[in-house]
Structures are given as C-alpha cells and as structure tokens.
Amino acid sequence: MTSMSRTQRALYFCGRLLVRAFYRVTALGLDNLPDGGFLLVPNHITWVDALVLQLACPRPIRYVIDQEYYHRPILHPILRALGCIPINIRHSHGAVRAAAEKAVAGEIVCVFPEGQLERTGTLLRLQRGYELIARHANALVVPVWLDQLWGSIFSFQGGKFFTKFPKRIPYPVTIAFGKPLEPKAADVATVREELLKLGESCFSRRPSLDRHLAEECVRGLKRRPFATAVIDGIDHSKLSRSKLLGAAAAFSRYLRKQFSDERIAIVLPASKGSMVANLAVTLANKVPVDLNFTMGRAAN
Structure with missing residues (x-):
C-alpha cells in the first residue's frame, strides 16, 4: 500500500498499541528487505502474527487471508479496510492474480505458506500458493521467522488460545527477515530450509543460552x-x-x-x-x- 487512508492509519496505530502491550519485538535482517514489491513468507504461530510482523516491518504489508476468516462479521470490516486479499483454496486464481498485481505495483504482499496456525510450535508443511504469486509477479520472496511467539497467550500451547495466563508481559519476540530469493528458486523445499535456518539463528540468540x-x-x-x-x-x-x-x-x-x-x-x-x-x-x-x-x- 503506497499510500494509506486515515482509516488504515488508525487501524495500524491501534494494532501497534495492542502488540506493544503484550510483546517486545526485536527485528533482525531489515537490510534484507528489497525496494519495491516482494513477497513475505513467514511461519504462522499465533492469531496476532500479522500485527507483530507489521510492527517489525518499516513498510505497510498487504496480507492474503483465508476467505473463511475474511468474511467473519467481526473481522470483515477491519480486514477489508486494511486491503487484505481473501483467498479460496479451491478457487484461488483471482486471489493469486490480485496479490501478484499488488506486488508488481510495489507493495509488500504477505502469504502464510503453512495455511493454518501451528498447533505444536513446529513448522508445518508449506503450501505452493505463494510460488504462483511470485512467478506471476516475478517478485522476490523473503522468508521470515517469527521466534518465541509459541507460548504466548495467542498461541495454541497448552491446547488452548487466549485463556491462559501470560508468562510475562511484555513477551520478548524476535522477527528475522531472511535474504530474498528469486521467484524461480523459491520452491517449498528451499523456503522451508531457509525458514528453519532463520529459526536456528534466532534460537542461538536467546538470552537464556548465555546463562549456565x-x-x-x-x-x-x-x-x-x-x-x-x-x-x-x-x-x-x-x-x-x-x-x-x-x-x-x-x-x-x-x-x-x-x-x-x-x-x-x-x-x-x-x-x-x-x-x-x-x-x-x-x-x-x-x-x-x-x-x-x-x-x-x-x-x-
């Protein structure tokens, strides 16, 4: 989104306040973000991943959202105002084309390639939808690792969302942006490997490893x-x-x-x-x- 409306600015402001109330976000690898349009492909751990990722990224992000969630009464007005792109897995051609057009126009488009929230804190099988968008737009693909979100109240740790007590507030979170991949090289195997490398790098930086x-x-x-x-x-x-x-x-x-x-x-x-x-x-x-x-x- 090269320019934002007042409504979008207000929503982003409220989202930042919400995230900062619960999380302390550290961003790594911001110099890896290309100029112009490209795809972000992060792991998916909590209900607020999009808000946390937006707080770490210096530019607005347009998200591709599952149609089921996009049309929910409470979420629909907000997601529509933010310019999110709904996608139907069975009929995804229109969403792929719309996302590719936004990337060509110079925007950052985010696709969660797992297609669902992680239920065990481990990376799930990646879906190929982002590959189609990247090739249609000839856009670079940037893998992103969201670290330490597993265990926060918005994750599924303990078999439940929201209803557990936070371990600490603000909860420390690291967002690591990887090096951009050419669209032809960004297959699911390569992206998965890059995500796991970013996860390993984030884990090695945890302060707890510096203690005995x-x-x-x-x-x-x-x-x-x-x-x-x-x-x-x-x-x-x-x-x-x-x-x-x-x-x-x-x-x-x-x-x-x-x-x-x-x-x-x-x-x-x-x-x-x-x-x-x-x-x-x-x-x-x-x-x-x-x-x-x-x-x-x-x-x-």
Whole structure:
C-alpha cells in the first residue's frame, strides 16, 4: 500500500498499541528487505502474527487471508479496510492474480505458506500458493521467522488460545527477515530450509543460552515448587520440584568437595536417583556423563 487512508492509519496505530502491550519485538535482517514489491513468507504461530510482523516491518504489508476468516462479521470490516486479499483454496486464481498485481505495483504482499496456525510450535508443511504469486509477479520472496511467539497467550500451547495466563508481559519476540530469493528458486523445499535456518539463528540468540544450565534448572524448579517434577519409571513414585532441587543441591556440595575432575560418570537406571545425580553434577559445575549400566563388561 503506497499510500494509506486515515482509516488504515488508525487501524495500524491501534494494532501497534495492542502488540506493544503484550510483546517486545526485536527485528533482525531489515537490510534484507528489497525496494519495491516482494513477497513475505513467514511461519504462522499465533492469531496476532500479522500485527507483530507489521510492527517489525518499516513498510505497510498487504496480507492474503483465508476467505473463511475474511468474511467473519467481526473481522470483515477491519480486514477489508486494511486491503487484505481473501483467498479460496479451491478457487484461488483471482486471489493469486490480485496479490501478484499488488506486488508488481510495489507493495509488500504477505502469504502464510503453512495455511493454518501451528498447533505444536513446529513448522508445518508449506503450501505452493505463494510460488504462483511470485512467478506471476516475478517478485522476490523473503522468508521470515517469527521466534518465541509459541507460548504466548495467542498461541495454541497448552491446547488452548487466549485463556491462559501470560508468562510475562511484555513477551520478548524476535522477527528475522531472511535474504530474498528469486521467484524461480523459491520452491517449498528451499523456503522451508531457509525458514528453519532463520529459526536456528534466532534460537542461538536467546538470552537464556548465555546463562549456565544449572541456573536455568534452578529458575525452572523454583516455579511451582510443589508440582511433580519426576515420576520414577521403576516404582512409579513421584518427586516434587522443591524436593528434587533440595536433594540435588545437597548432593552437589558433596560432589564439589570430593571430585576435582571436570566430568563425572553416572551409572544408574532411568529413575529419580539418576535425575537427582544428573542435576547435582550440573549444579556442581561439572559435566554429567551417563553410561549404560545394562551393557556390563561388554561395554569395556
């Protein structure tokens, strides 16, 4: 959309306020965005992906929307005002042509190639509709990865939308724009690979990876201390988070005094004891090495 009406500006403003109330968005790879028209192909995790993506992008985005959602009474006036393009999967020629025309006119057109929201937080099979648009318009294709949105209240984590408590507000989110692909090279296999590469890059930037594993374990176990942490596979007994942390902390002090080596071997069956031992070694700032105790002398 090269120029926006007052209604569109007002809707974008309200959308930005909504997103900023729940998310703290960091954009990466903005220098990869071409001038003129092109296609954006992001993964699809939450109901507000379009709003989050628009907040990260410096230019207006025109979205291709499933016709079923486009014509819903509550959403239709807003989506129509924003210039979204409805698409019917069975009769998509008109929508493909309309989207291609917008890209040729210099606009950014966004297609969610999965065609539906992710229900497990993992990338689904990509549909080929965006390929037709890219080739009709001879437009570059930019893969986009929306990171850390899984787990927010608008995602399906826990088997439900909206009705869960947010883990934190604002929720940190990273949007990574990949390098543009030529339309002939942007097949589903290539785009999928590029999306996964962007996801890997985003994951490696997460602040939690800069902290010690033991610190993250302590943080996690301190939350809901009376919740069950381990169910023993041998006797089916349970161990709460607080008891697991307490036992491991006490054992770690002993290990720190008795062992100077960096690595400590653990020869135990999968059980509460094995879990306590592994956590204790980690808390002692050492590396646990689990050996298969069932191998016996054959392992030598």
